[in-house]
Amino acid sequence: MQDKSAALDLDVVIVGRGPVGATLANLLGLCGVRTLVLEREARTYHLPRAVHFDDECMRVFQTIGLADAILPHVILSPGMRFVDAEGRLILDWPRSKDLTPMGWHLSYRFHQPDLEEILIDGLRRWPQVEVRNCCDVFALDQDERGVRVRYENLTNGQQSELYAAFVVGCDGARSLVRRFIGSGMDDLGFHERWLVIDALLNHDRPDLGDYSIQHCDPRRPATYIRGTGNRRRWEITVHPDEDAQAVTQPAKVWDLLSRWISPGEAELERAAVYTFHSAIAKQWRNDRLLLAGDSAHQTPPFLGQGMCAGIRDAANLAWKLRDVVTGRADARLLDSYQRERSPHVREFIELAIRLGGVINTKAMEAGLAAGEARDNAPVKLDVRKPLLGPGLASGSLPLAGHLAPQFTLADGRRGDDRTGYANLLLLDKAAALSARVRAALVQAEIDVLTGEDAGEVSRWLAAHNVRAALIRPDRYVRGAARSEAELDLLIATACAPADVSTAA
Ligand SMILES: Cc1cc2nc3c(=O)[nH]c(=O)nc-3n(C[C@H](O)[C@H](O)[C@H](O)COP(=O)(O)OP(=O)(O)OC[C@H]3O[C@@H](n4cnc5c(N)ncnc54)[C@H](O)[C@@H]3O)c2cc1C
Numbered sequence: 001m002q003d004k005s006a007a008l009d010l011d012v013v014i015v016g017r018g019p020v021g022a023t024l025a026n027l028l029g030l031c032g033v034r035t036l037v038l039e040r041e042a043r044t045y046h047l048p049r050a051v052h053f054d055d056e057c058m059r060v061f062q063t064i065g066l067a068d069a070i071l072p073h074v075i076l077s078p079g080m081r082f083v084d085a086e087g088r089l090i091l092d093w094p095r096s097k098d099l100t101p102m103g104w105h106l107s108y109r110f111h112q113p114d115l116e117e118i119l120i121d122g123l124r125r126w127p128q129v130e131v132r133n134c135c136d137v138f139a140l141d142q143d144e145r146g147v148r149v150r151y152e153n154l155t156n157g158q159q160s161e162l163y164a165a166f167v168v169g170c171d172g173a174r175s176l177v178r179r180f181i182g183s184g185m186d187d188l189g190f191h192e193r194w195l196v197i198d199a200l201l202n203h204d205r206p207d208l209g210d211y212s213i214q215h216c217d218p219r220r221p222a223t224y225i226r227g228t229g230n231r232r233r234w235e236i237t238v239h240p241d242e243d244a245q246a247v248t249q250p251a252k253v254w255d256l257l258s259r260w261i262s263p264g265e266a267e268l269e270r271a272a273v274y275t276f277h278s279a280i281a282k283q284w285r286n287d288r289l290l291l292a293g294d295s296a297h298q299t300p301p302f303l304g305q306g307m308c309a310g311i312r313d314a315a316n317l318a319w320k321l322r323d324v325v326t327g328r329a330d331a332r333l334l335d336s337y338q339r340e341r342s343p344h345v346r347e348f349i350e351l352a353i354r355l356g357g358v359i360n361t362k363a364m365e366a367g368l369a370a371g372e373a374r375d376n377a378p379v380k381l382d383v384r385k386p387l388l389g390p391g392l393a394s395g396s397l398p399l400a401g402h403l404a405p406q407f408t409l410a411d412g413r414r415g416d417d418r419t420g421y422a423n424l425l426l427l428d429k430a431a432a433l434s435a436r437v438r439a440a441l442v443q444a445e446i447d448v449l450t451g452e453d454a455g456e457v458s459r460w461l462a463a464h465n466v467r468a469a470l471i472r473p474d475r476y477v478r479g480a481a482r483s484e485a486e487l488d489l490l491i492a493t494a495c496a497p498a499d500v501s502t503a504a
Contacts, residue, residue: 010034010164011325013149015137015177018045019112020293020310021170022119026064027318029126030421033325036164037123038135038151044116048198048270051109051225051233052077052304055102056385057311059406059475062104062414063421066122073114075228077107080212082358082378090216091358091371093381101405103414111228112307140167140180142288165325168290168317170310173277175295183283183291188346190278190300190353192360193238195247197257199266201230208232208260214302218361223302224260231269234260235301237360244273276300276356278349284338287331292317296341299349300356303383309345312474316341316388319421319473336391340401340476343389351383388476397479397486399464404471407454415454416475419447423478424471425494427451428458432467437491444495470494 012028014021017039028035061067082091095107123129132153139150150161169177208224215222223235236256238247246252248271254263277298284291293310317337323329354370357363371379388401404426407415423446427433430450433441441448451458461467466480470490478494481487 008146008165009162010036011166012036012321013038013147013162013164013167015149015167015169016040016171016293016295017116017120017131017133018170018172018293018310019050019116019119019307020314021168022116022123023060023064023311024168024170024292024314024318025129025131026066026119026122026126027060027314027421028321029123029129030064031318031322032128033318033322035126035129036162037129037131038137038149039131039133040136040154042133044113044120046113046270047272048112048196048233050112050115050301050304050307051227053108053110053115053308053311054305055100055104055106056403056475057308058104058108059102059416060311060315062416063315064122065125066118067104069118069122070110070115073118073228074108074110075226076105077109077212077226078210079107080214080381082214082216082355085215085217085219089378091214091368091379091381093371093383102403103406103408103416107304109226109228111231114228137171137176140177140289142167142286147288166288166290166321168292168321169295170293170314171295173294173298175291177289178281178291178295181281181283181286181289181291183281183286185279185281188278188280188349188353190356191275192300192356193240193244193273193275195236195238195253195256195271195273197234197236197253197271198227198269199232199234199257199261200269201232201261201266203265204230205232205261205265214355214359216359216361216364220256221360223359230266232261232266238273247271248273278353280342280346280349284342285334290317290334290337297345297349299345300352302355302359303348303352305348305352309341309348312344313337313341315474316476333392340388340391344386347386392472392478397490398466398482399469399477399480402477404469404475404477405456405460406475407449407456407460409454410452415449419449421473422447423473423494424449425491426457426461426469426471428461428467432487433491440491440495446494 011034014037017037025037079094084090134154135151137151141148146163146165147167152159169175210226213224221237225233253271280297284296292313299306320333324331354367358367368379371381425448428451469480470478472478481490
């Protein structure tokens with residue numbers, strides 16, 4: 001039995017070093033939280049998976065200081081087009097080439113193993129973070145002080161254990177941590193087998209195009225995506241009577257690709273059958289055990305939002321864990337995590353299912369209704385980011401749960417680079433604060449950004465008819481103030497520990 005009086009070995013153990021575990025570990029490293037990542041595999045997962053992430057994710061990568069390292073490995077996506085069996089455009093989802101209010105572009109294409117390498121490499125910067133590969137976690141027992149984590153070193157069969165304040169399961173769709181939490185899944189109803197093919201072009205084929213194309217052909221729905229470099233992705237429906245092994249044989253793969261490309265024009269990098277699921281864990285936390293990423297939710301990939309949702313989980317969770325392990329907040333703060341994140345990810349999954357209904361042509365009308373109908377033109381899609389669910393950000397204060405923009409400072413820097421992963425008060429003029437309030441904000445480590453620092457701050461506040469706004473480390477608005485009284489409330493909220501009194 002673990003001696004309960006023994007000191008905790010660690011603040012947080014992360015099970016799994018996929019993109020979500022690695023991002024969470026970087027954020028916790030930034031916060032100075034003692035973290036161990038235990039990963040079963042020796043190296044990054046090699047099968048083809050995510051190819052797209054969005055501006056909000058890039059902002060998280062900026063926060064952990066890795067955006068510059070990632071930029072050379074991404075290309076911008078011009079958008080996605082849905083065409084019917086005759087090749088007619090039925091739904092257009094263009095992405096602007098301009099920067100969004102996040103300070104980044106709306107849509108990046110990337111190769112998941114490239115990103116994972118950069119995230120893992122980035123962990124070397126944090127002395128409090130350690131990664132142990134080839135370590136399979138098999139048991140978790142929690143008591144009032146911590147969690148006993150038992151794992152096996154797969155290189156020599158040696159079993160070890162350690163004691164941590166919290167364990168976060170970033171251990172993917174078949175999560176062990178979810179089993180120890182005892183959570184079932186809410187099934188959102190979409191389960192389809194798709195063959196995913198990555199091919200490396202031997203020579204340029206500009207005719208394939210830069211847009212992602214959804215071929216909404218009832219005979220064989222398929223997706224084409226331009227990847228980075230010479231990599232091109234096809235995702236093709238597998239019919240119910242087809243054998244998963246048989247469709248991954250090279251001859252069959254080339255047969256399925258024949259309308260786009262022929263052998264000799266490209267090398268097949270990978271062909272694998274995935275079942276795309278849509279599900280959300282019912283319970284993301286059981287006391288000291290938590291879930292993030294695919295362990296908590298799975299979506300069909302049609303919006304390219306599966307990993308993005310996990311990166312958002314990490315950004316939402318890391319500062320709350322920091323506040324709890326440092327004693328700044330009560331552990332019940334962590335209950336706001338699922339309340340905020342679960343409705344947000346549900347909205348994305350439901351939209352992905354609707355678009356799936358267009359692609360597989362089984363629910364065209366309902367799917368097309370997600371976009372804007374136009375006279376003599378295809379339906380146009382413009383995906384709005386959902387709001388956070390009612391958690392810490394909720395309350396009577398306006399703008400709570402919205403993403404705050406990233407402002408460009410007068411000296412040209414991006415605002416987040418100044419603020420870091422911290423709370424931020426947006427104000428028109430610093431003179432609006434008394435010396436006492438200013439001292440309290442400094443004490444509470446809250447950055448203050450005014451219209452004098454960045455002119456856009458004043459314009460944004462005026463556009464929303466508010467005098468000030470409190471932004472959380474994950475860049476979501478905690479609340480805004482219209483009046484003097486609300487400003488007092490906002491500042492009191494900002495300076496008080498982020499505990500459950502405001503999380504209910
Ligand atoms: C074909 C396809 C296309 C996709 N396209 C996109 C896209 O364009 N955009 C997007 O955002 N998302 C996309 N996704 C989804 C995205 O790939 C996943 O959401 C993402 O990889 C999940 O990351 P994760 O870190 O939560 O889990 P994973 O990447 O699954 O990582 C889990 C890690 O946990 C480890 N692990 C598991 N159990 C244990 C244990 N007991 N002990 C130790 N380690 C353990 C595993 O070895 C693994 O390394 C796509 C997925 C697929 C299949």
